[in-house]
Amino acid sequence: GMDQKFNILAGRQLQERFGQKPQEVFLVPLLLAPDGGRKMSKSLGNTIELLAPPNDMFGKVMSITDAVLLDYFKLTTDVPDTELAEMERALASGSVNPRDYKLQLARNIVTQFRGAEAARRAEEEFIRVFSKRELPREMETFVLREPLPLVDLLVATGLAPSKSEARRLITQGGVRLDEEKIDKLDAVIQPCSGVLSVGRRKFVRLATVGK
Numbered sequence: 001g002m003d004q005k006f007n008i009l010a011g012r013q014l015q016e017r018f019g020q021k022p023q024e025v026f027l028v029p030l031l032l033a034p035d036g037g038r039k040m041s042k043s044l045g046n047t048i049e050l051l052a053p054p055n056d057m058f059g060k061v062m063s064i065t066d067a068v069l070l071d072y073f074k075l076t077t078d079v080p081d082t083e084l085a086e087m088e089r090a091l092a093s094g095s096v097n098p099r100d101y102k103l104q105l106a107r108n109i110v111t112q113f114r115g116a117e118a119a120r121r122a123e124e125e126f127i128r129v130f131s132k133r134e135l136p137r138e139m140e141t142f143v144l145r146e147p148l149p150l151v152d153l154l155v156a157t158g159l160a161p162s163k164s165e166a167r168r169l170i171t172q173g174g175v176r177l178d179e180e181k182i183d184k185l186d187a188v189i190q191p192c193s194g195v196l197s198v199g200r201r202k203f204v205r206l207a208t209v210g211k
Helices: 001-019 054-062 066-074 081-093 099-115 114-130 150-154 163-171
Strands: 139-142 175-177 194-198 202-207
Touching: 054 099, 054 114, 066 081, 066 099, 066 139, 081 099, 099 114, 099 202
Parallel strands: 139 202
Antiparallel strands: 175 194, 194 202
16 A cells, blocks of 8 residues: 555665565555545444445445545446546536435445445435434344443444444434433443434444343
8 A cells, every 4th residue: 555655665675785676566545444534444443344234334435525535436446537537527516416426436335245236225225314314224232231331332232343432422422322412421321222323324222131
């Protein structure tokens, strides 16, 4: 990746000093995280996994910033250069909503790894949840047997990859229980039945013992 250019070029100089023929270097552009400002990292929770479920993959692609939209097309699809140039002109002129291109990109990427039918269903589910503000048809169930700090609950349910990320999500106001925002870091969730969500992409159904 281009982020390793300095290290690799330094390595070529070291090879010459030791009498070796410097290795050839082939560098590729870096595919940034959806937020456009950082590399993808599991610890940061900003990756788009190749083995992710279609709905999750579709939603994550839709979350990318407009700034990296064309980069994703260039680096992850086989859309012709002529079409990419037209996209760039349309975005620059404001004649198209970037969301339309993101839908195209999400369909393309999910189709590559999960097939066209999975991409179609994922798009329908995305529109139903995000545009119509409805709950997903399918979601994981987590049995809450005893009171649990919200930070720990987010990690236990997989809604956050780490406690530090869970705290960040809470302070940013992205955590809700049955659509009611919870923004206190010391919040403790009692055993209950309901839907715990982070943003509009991650949902877990809470259940009590026996439910």
